Amino acid sequence: HRFLASKEQFHAYLRAGSEPGSQAGGRGEGEVEVEEEKEEEEVGSCQSEPPAKRVRSEALGQAGESREDAGAEEKEPAERRRARGQNKSRPCMKPSHYEQSRLCPSVTQGCAEKCRFGTRCRFLHDIGEYLATKPADLGRSCVLFETFGKCVYGVTCRFAQAHLGDGYRNMVNTDLAKQWEGKSLVRNNLSKDLQHQLRKRKFSFQKADEYLRGLTKSPSDGGKGGKATGCSTEEHEVSNYTGPQEGLGDSPECPVLLEQGEAPRPGALQSPIPTVDEVASSVKTVGPVTDEDVIKVRPCEKKKLEIQGKLYLAPLTTCGNLPFRRICKRFGAEVTCGEMAVCTNLLQGQSSEWALLKRHPTEDIFGVQLEGAFPDTMTKCAELLNQTIEVDFVDINVGCPIDLVYKKGGGCALMTRSNKFEQIVRGMNSVLDVPLTVKIRTGVQEKMNVAHKIIPKIREWGASMVTLHGRSREQRYTRGADWDYIAECAKIASPMPLFGNGDILSYEDANRAMQMGVSGIMIARQVPVGALIKPWLFTEIKEQRHWDISSSERFGILQDFTNYGLEHWGSDTQGVEKTRKFLLEWLSFLCRYIPVGLLEYLPQKINERPPYYMGRDYLETLMASQNVDDWIKISELLLGPVPTNFTFLPKHKANSYR
Numbered sequence: 267h268r269f270l271a272s273k274e275q276f277h278a279y280l281r282a283g284s285e286p287g288s289q290a291g292g293r294g295e296g297e298v299e300v301e302e303e304k305e306e307e308e309v310g311s312c313q314s315e316p317p318a319k320r321v322r323s324e325a326l327g328q329a330g331e332s333r334e335d336a337g338a339e340e341k342e343p344a345e346r347r348r349a350r351g352q353n354k355s356r357p358c359m360k361p362s363h364y365e366q367s368r369l370c371p372s373v374t375q376g377c378a379e380k381c382r383f384g385t386r387c388r389f390l391h392d393i394g395e396y397l398a399t400k401p402a403d404l405g406r407s408c409v410l411f412e413t414f415g416k417c418v419y420g421v422t423c424r425f426a427q428a429h430l431g432d433g434y435r436n437m438v439n440t441d442l443a444k445q446w447e448g449k450s451l452v453r454n455n456l457s458k459d460l461q462h463q464l465r466k467r468k469f470s471f472q473k474a475d476e477y478l479r480g481l482t483k484s485p486s487d488g489g490k491g492g493k494a495t496g497c498s499t500e501e502h503e504v505s506n507y508t509g510p511q512e513g514l515g516d517s518p519e520c521p522v523l524l525e526q527g528e529a530p531r532p533g534a535l536q537s538p539i540p541t542v543d544e545v546a547s548s549v550k551t552v553g554p555v556t557d558e559d560v561i562k563v564r565p566c567e568k569k570k571l572e573i574q575g576k577l578y579l580a581p582l583t584t585c586g587n588l589p590f591r592r593i594c595k596r597f598g599a600e601v602t603c604g605e606m607a608v609c610t611n612l613l614q615g616q617s618s619e620w621a622l623l624k625r626h627p628t629e630d631i632f633g634v635q636l637e638g639a640f641p642d643t644m645t646k647c648a649e650l651l652n653q654t655i656e657v658d659f660v661d662i663n664v665g666c667p668i669d670l671v672y673k674k675g676g677g678c679a680l681m682t683r684s685n686k687f688e689q690i691v692r693g694m695n696s697v698l699d700v701p702l703t704v705k706i707r708t709g710v711q712e713k714m715n716v717a718h719k720i721i722p723k724i725r726e727w728g729a730s731m732v733t734l735h736g737r738s739r740e741q742r743y744t745r746g747a748d749w750d751y752i753a754e755c756a757k758i759a760s761p762m763p764l765f766g767n768g769d770i771l772s773y774e775d776a777n778r779a780m781q782m783g784v785s786g787i788m789i790a791r792q793v794p795v796g797a798l799i800k801p802w803l804f805t806e807i808k809e810q811r812h813w814d815i816s817s818s819e820r821f822g823i824l825q826d827f828t829n830y831g832l833e834h835w836g837s838d839t840q841g842v843e844k845t846r847k848f849l850l851e852w853l854s855f856l857c858r859y860i861p862v863g864l865l866e867y868l869p870q871k872i873n874e875r876p877p878y879y880m881g882r883d884y885l886e887t888l889m890a891s892q893n894v895d896d897w898i899k900i901s902e903l904l905l906g907p908v909p910t911n912f913t914f915l916p917k918h919k920a921n922s923y924r
Contacts, residue, residue: 269864269879276878280888280896364839364909369396374420376436393421393434401839403427404906409829410837414451415442422838424906450627452588452834454655456620464615464650473697474645481641481689571659571701571730573631574763574785576600577804578733581635581661581705584917585798585852588624589830589845593823594797598804599789601631606663609638609647623655633659633703637666639675641686645693652698659730661703662690667739678710678739681720691727701730705767708751712740715748718755725762732759733788736768753782771796772869773807798855812869814862817886821903824849828904843909846901853897854916857890 271279370389372381381387390396401424408425410417417423420436429437463469578601579586579594591602604622611619625632634657638644648660664687666677673679680687695702704724709716717734724732734755736747747768756764763785770776770789775796779787789796789803796803801823806813831845860870864879881887888896894914902908 415439419838453625461615474649578788604634635661637663641689648694649697695728703731705733733765756783
């Protein structure tokens with residue numbers, strides 16, 4: 267076979283750094299097959315390669331063990347638990363690993379005399395001393411200087427020679443800088459003032475508080491809250507689930523849940539909803555009096571989410587960052603969504619969580635995805651975002667399968683807590699001016715689908731759209747997505763739009779999915795994933811063709827990602843290493859792509875694991891490697907040598923192959 271190779275031949279070829287084609291010729295063309303079980307074990311035994319998925323044997327499923335889903339996690343053998351999900355004990359490289367001595371920001375900005383730390387400042391103020399320990403520059407051109415006419419990182423930039431003049435003076439291209447004056451490079455930033463309000467709990471949640479007070483009314487009061495409060499039999503119809511989240515607040519009284527350490531406000535649980543006169547008298551107005559404070563926007567007056575038939579890039583944890591979304595937008599993605607953000611972290615004003623909400627100007631239809639388990643935090647978070655950021659829709663994550671989220675009652679667990687689920691959807695819908703969408707799975711347990719029962723309720727509660735991932739929580743990302751079931755749910759959901767999600771890796775897959783009657787397709791999540799393996803998938807779907815993309819074109823995409831990363835995270839040492847980290851995370855997925863020109867049959871199947879093969883040139887072979895050292899080698903071609911003692915282990919294990 268022309269392209270097939272043994273593991274030893276593959277790695278020997280890469281170590282030798284041969285010229286293109288020197289070892290790849292002289293073989294007959296063959297089909298890229300699914301790897302044998304024995305070879306999977308060999309790959310898994312290699313310490314520098316991600317472990318292969320240890321697939322649950324079919325015998326377990328046929329043994330008739332009806333386990334509760336929560337207990338399944340604890341009864342599972344330890345070795346299988348380790349093979350699933352995330353590399354939780356991976357090494358973490360902190361900024362101090364990259365720079366022992368950092369220059370004070372006031373010096374970088376040219377105002378050293380105004381250092382806000384004063385005599386307590388622990389940063390360097392001597393540029394000469396800093397340059398003596400600064401790593402060598404990585405290139406002669408700075409992407410920030412060439413794009414914006416000015417590099418705000420000055421002497422700390424790893425491409426500083428492109429814009430430093432005499433006396434370490436930071437040069438400015440005045441004409442180019444003027445073009446960007448007053449323009450926002452990234453939207454939805456967290457201001458210091460807002461962060462202070464959130465940390466001191468001084469932000470006003472007027473609409474959310476009103477809704478939550480309504481939840482405390484008893485059913486006999488006849489209020490809206492009474493309907494959502496009583497524990498309906500519907501919750502028991504969906505599942506007899508008795509998992510770890512028992513006691514998380516599904517009591518008939520449904521008290522308002524408070525953040526940890528928050529003291530209950532007087533009357534928060536007993537106060538009735540204020541009358542119209544009381545609300546009106548409490549609002550101070552200047553000029554004409556409006557009725558906006560007493561008349562709510564009717565559902566029919568809300569902004570509509572018109573994305574039927576559009577290509578939707580799903581929220582991708584870790585890898586779905588702003589630079590990656592820019593890449594996908596360039597290839598034809600029409601709807602984008604930020605990474606999953608935890609509502610409690612947003613309410614606490616955590617900068618790292620708010621960074622997930624940032625939006626680039628090229629993202630014309632953009633939403634954010636929230637994860638939470640309780641009505642109070644989710645409703646407050648929705649009101650907070652409604653007032654402070656620019657989004658076109660807000661999505662609730664009811665599909666996350668990971669234990670950390672599930673055991674707290676969030677993600678997939680909400681599908682078994684229909685009372686809390688209803689309160690969350692109704693509450694968020696009542697405080698949002700933009701459409702609310704929900705992403706769910708087929709159910710929690712395998713072969714026990716419940717989505718068809720939940721979807722009509724979601725429509726009744728006020729959601730504008732549902733996205734259905736055709737797998738259960740137990741399946742996670744293994745086995746094929748159930749598109750027949752998605753088609754059945756699409757009919758049930760009508761007239762509410764339903765997007766399908768799962769196993770889209772070619773335009774044929776997309777065409778088959780659209781024939782199922784869904785309103786659109788979402789492309790798609792972590793393992794397996796279409797957009798991370800081949801972001802040009804959007805172009806293939808639009809142009810209805812297979813793109814035999816060359817290794818040089820793929821390397822060009824990585825160069826663009828690197829430039830976008832330096833723009834977003836910075837061109838100093840910390841920015842360079844953060845860009846490298848996310849590049850390596852992405853490369854852990856990109857290596858699964860099999861070039862079209864090497865396949866005997868099309869299209870590539872998303873769960874097929876290819877054997878070792880030689881590419882048509884050295885770079886194509888290097889990009890096919892699942893060895894971490896080879897990913898680092900690719901990053902060094904783009905971002906220069908890694909720091910001393912650099913280590914990397916991908917966040918998500920390569921566990922999607924069978």
